[in-house]
Amino acid sequence: MRRRAADFRRPVRRRVPDVLWWALFSVVVLLFIYVLSKGNQVESRPALSKVKISLLRNFRHDRIMEGLNITEEMLSAYSVARQLNDQISLAKAFVVIAKESSNLQFAWELSAQIRNSKILLSKAATRRAPLTTMESERAIHDMALLLYQAQQLHYDSATMIMRLKAKIQTLEEQSSSVSEKSSKYGQIAAEEVPKSLYCLGVRLTTEWFRNLKLQKKLKDKRKVEMKLKDNNLYHFCVFSDNIIATSVVVNSTAINSKNPHMVVFHLVTDEINYAAMRAWFAMNDFRGVTVEVQKFEDFSWLNASYVPVLKQLQDAKIQNYYFSGSNDDGKTPIKFRNPKYLSMLNHLRFYIPEVFPALKKVVFLDDDVVVQKDLSPLFSIDLNGHVNGAVETCMETFHRYHKYLNYSHPLIRTHFDPDACGWAFGMNVFDLVEWRKRNVTGIYHYWQEKNIDRTLWKLGTLPPGLLTFYGFTKPLDPLWHVLGFGYTTVDPQLVEKGAVLHFNGNAKPWLKIVIEKYKPIWEKYVDYSHALLQQCNFH
Numbered sequence: 001m002r003r004r005a006a007d008f009r010r011p012v013r014r015r016v017p018d019v020l021w022w023a024l025f026s027v028v029v030l031l032f033i034y035v036l037s038k039g040n041q042v043e044s045r046p047a048l049s050k051v052k053i054s055l056l057r058n059f060r061h062d063r064i065m066e067g068l069n070i071t072e073e074m075l076s077a078y079s080v081a082r083q084l085n086d087q088i089s090l091a092k093a094f095v096v097i098a099k100e101s102s103n104l105q106f107a108w109e110l111s112a113q114i115r116n117s118k119i120l121l122s123k124a125a126t127r128r129a130p131l132t133t134m135e136s137e138r139a140i141h142d143m144a145l146l147l148y149q150a151q152q153l154h155y156d157s158a159t160m161i162m163r164l165k166a167k168i169q170t171l172e173e174q175s176s177s178v179s180e181k182s183s184k185y186g187q188i189a190a191e192e193v194p195k196s197l198y199c200l201g202v203r204l205t206t207e208w209f210r211n212l213k214l215q216k217k218l219k220d221k222r223k224v225e226m227k228l229k230d231n232n233l234y235h236f237c238v239f240s241d242n243i244i245a246t247s248v249v250v251n252s253t254a255i256n257s258k259n260p261h262m263v264v265f266h267l268v269t270d271e272i273n274y275a276a277m278r279a280w281f282a283m284n285d286f287r288g289v290t291v292e293v294q295k296f297e298d299f300s301w302l303n304a305s306y307v308p309v310l311k312q313l314q315d316a317k318i319q320n321y322y323f324s325g326s327n328d329d330g331k332t333p334i335k336f337r338n339p340k341y342l343s344m345l346n347h348l349r350f351y352i353p354e355v356f357p358a359l360k361k362v363v364f365l366d367d368d369v370v371v372q373k374d375l376s377p378l379f380s381i382d383l384n385g386h387v388n389g390a391v392e393t394c395m396e397t398f399h400r401y402h403k404y405l406n407y408s409h410p411l412i413r414t415h416f417d418p419d420a421c422g423w424a425f426g427m428n429v430f431d432l433v434e435w436r437k438r439n440v441t442g443i444y445h446y447w448q449e450k451n452i453d454r455t456l457w458k459l460g461t462l463p464p465g466l467l468t469f470y471g472f473t474k475p476l477d478p479l480w481h482v483l484g485f486g487y488t489t490v491d492p493q494l495v496e497k498g499a500v501l502h503f504n505g506n507a508k509p510w511l512k513i514v515i516e517k518y519k520p521i522w523e524k525y526v527d528y529s530h531a532l533l534q535q536c537n538f539h
């Protein structure tokens with residue numbers, strides 16, 4: 001049942017980008033035509049004298065009379081037909097905008113003029129001779145007047161782009177509401193903690209308290225203490241409550257590392273999973289990498305007077321919104337209310353300098369990634385004074401700032417370029433020296449507090465991340481971080497060449513709804529013969 005829900009979701013997902021691509025394509029075409037027509041007007045009007053034009057025209061006219069070549073005619077800068085066509089394209093865009101602005105009279109005038117010009121063009125096509133300046137002069141003049149008027153009405157390119165963008169967003173919302181029902185099921189299936197994971201946690205916790213040798217193993221190493229603060233080593237951090245997922249991140253990094261003894265993992269989990277997490281990393285060795293386990297409840301600075309998210313969690317109204325969610329008649333889709341998005345482990349990524357006060361550079365990894373290359377070169381990338389090295393995502397679809405943020409809000413509109421490229425969390429190089437110097441945590445607090453009424457963005461850590469690291473992010477080679485394994489089909493070349501593969505999306509590799517063909521990528525790093533995994537029915 002669950003599997004079918006997942007299968008049925010995937011094609012729906014794929015259809016959304018299709019719609020977007022077409023929309024993007026039409027915007028590009030419209031803009032192109034607009035720019036062309038502008039350039040054409042500027043170029044042809046003042047530069048050439050009438051005499052010169054008519055000379056040129058006569059010359060061309062003779063040639064064309066030998067046999068009309070429409071392509072050639074249309075490509076010429078002085079073509080009347082082309083001028084008419086460009087005007088028509090532009091006018092069509094203005095008709096849409098005029099209609100949306102409820103200026104129906106103007107829309108009608110434009111439409112009438114478009115028809116006029118089209119009749120001229122088709123006349124020329126049927127008689128197989130090019131239009132002359134004389135017969136088209138009036139049409140071009142009248143249309144130019146209307147277009148000029150349109151610009152006077154501030155139907156300029158900026159407005160046009162904004163409107164078209166709004167159109168695209170509506171389109172997107174429509175298609176996502178179609179798939180909402182199926183994604184709801186997907187979410188429920190994804191949220192269910194599998195029994196095996198729960199079993200593993202319980203057994204490991206029991207083991208931890210029963211087996212003093214395990215406890216000693218993690219504790220009594222002075223050398224380990226030194227390594228945790230040594231800035232010549234490669235420091236990674238993972239914030240997670242999922243033992244098996246974290247194990248795969250550590251194991252895959254270790255296996256593919258050229259110098260595992262230089263790799264240090266800093267894990268932070270919660271109270272519930274603390275003993276189990278420590279037990280697992282004490283009883284398994286990962287090619288000698290150093291592993292530290294902390295729990296966020298131990299951080300005294302992480303309190304409601306300092307951290308807005310914690311303050312907001314204490315707010316009864318917000319609790320109601322996230323945890324019961326019945327006060328808006330279910331109008332807000334389930335995923336916008338998921339308490340996961342307010343979980344402290346998720347927001348810990350904004351406090352990395354506070355969590356690791358001694359460190360200068362850290363690579364942040366999500367717990368749903370698999371590493372398949374040596375990651376040490378990440379530490380010698382020059383971030384040029386930026387705080388965050390990340391892979392940009394606007395190439396694949398529409399992942400620009402306007403997709404994540406509310407551009408109707410003046411605070412967003414005045415501070416952020418709507419076309420700025422989005423980037424991804426999951427594999428980020430953080431320069432903690434720059435972070436502290438530029439008070440980036442303070443910037444995060446500022447935006448988190450402004451969003452108390454959730455009007456800037458709705459959920460998640462990416463939107464506040466985009467605001468916080470705006471202007472502080474350096475794009476990395478996309479091969480460092482390949483996304484999409486949890487919901488879509490990934491280019492096979494990237495599957496092979498990617499350094500960090502990310503199962504973002506609902507189809508996590510430890511769930512039944514995982515995309516089958518990607519499951520082996522993750523399972524390769526799970527030791528199914530481990531006694532505890534066998535007892536807990538992992539397979």
Ligand SMILES: *[C@@H]1O[C@H](CO)[C@@H](O)[C@H](O)[C@H]1NC(C)=O
Nearest residue numbers: 067068069070071072073075
């Ligand atoms: C028309 O002109 C184009 C470009 O100059 C040329 O490639 C094409 O072959 C011509 N077509 C005809 C039918 O002459």
Ligand SMILES: *[C@@H]1O[C@H](CO)[C@@H](O)[C@H](O)[C@H]1NC(C)=O
Nearest residue numbers: 300301302303304305306307
């Ligand atoms: C809360 O955090 C702030 C800033 O990190 C710290 O100065 C303060 O002592 C903390 N309060 C408590 C009660 O621990």
Ligand SMILES: *[C@@H]1O[C@H](CO)[C@@H](O)[C@H](O)[C@H]1NC(C)=O
Nearest residue numbers: 438439440441442443445446
């Ligand atoms: C960092 O920013 C916060 C909030 O904007 C501010 O209260 C704090 O004083 C700043 N800290 C430093 C060291 O500038």
Ligand SMILES: *[C@@H]1O[C@H](CO)[C@@H](O)[C@H](O)[C@H]1NC(C)=O
Nearest residue numbers: 406407408409410454455456
């Ligand atoms: C976006 O911001 C505007 C202006 O503050 C607000 O009226 C509107 O409700 C916000 N939209 C959403 C979806 O929160």
Ligand SMILES: *[C@@H]1O[C@H](CO)[C@@H](O)[C@H](O)[C@H]1NC(C)=O
Nearest residue numbers: 247251255284524525526527
């Ligand atoms: C780590 O991965 C290796 C190779 O893929 C596997 O053989 C090993 O059992 C894994 N170790 C653990 C503790 O999961």
